[in-house]
Amino acid sequence: MAEFEEASKELEISILVLSPKLNGHVERAHRTHAEEFYELYEGDLDLVSLNQALKEWEGTYNHIRPHQSLDMRTPQEYIYHCHPPPAP
Numbered sequence: 001m002a003e004f005e006e007a008s009k010e011l012e013i014s015i016l017v018l019s020p021k022l023n024g025h026v027e028r029a030h031r032t033h034a035e036e037f038y039e040l041y042e043g044d045l046d047l048v049s050l051n052q053a054l055k056e057w058e059g060t061y062n063h064i065r066p067h068q069s070l071d072m073r074t075p076q077e078y079i080y081h082c083h084p085p086p087a088p
Contacts, residue, residue: 036061 008015018026037057043049062075070078 032061 043053066072066074
């Protein structure tokens with residue numbers, strides 16, 4: 001870990017260390033990405049094509065696809081519901 005941290009520092013890459021409390025959420029997100037995107041992706045495997053397809057899927061995931069854990073709302077709807085924008 002020390003070598004990884006040192007290499008990241010030299011490359012000016014920030015490391016985000018999660019608390020164990022969040023690990024389950026992160027693992028669940030990885031599973032969803034694997035099942036709903038990576039296992040179904042049939043496009044080109046070059047980085048540009050893959051990143052474009054992933055960006056489009058993330059748009060669907062965040063703005064169109066309802067989430068059971070969010071009371072069948074999209075993440076965008078959930079955030080708006082919990083943190084509405086201030087009135088002008």
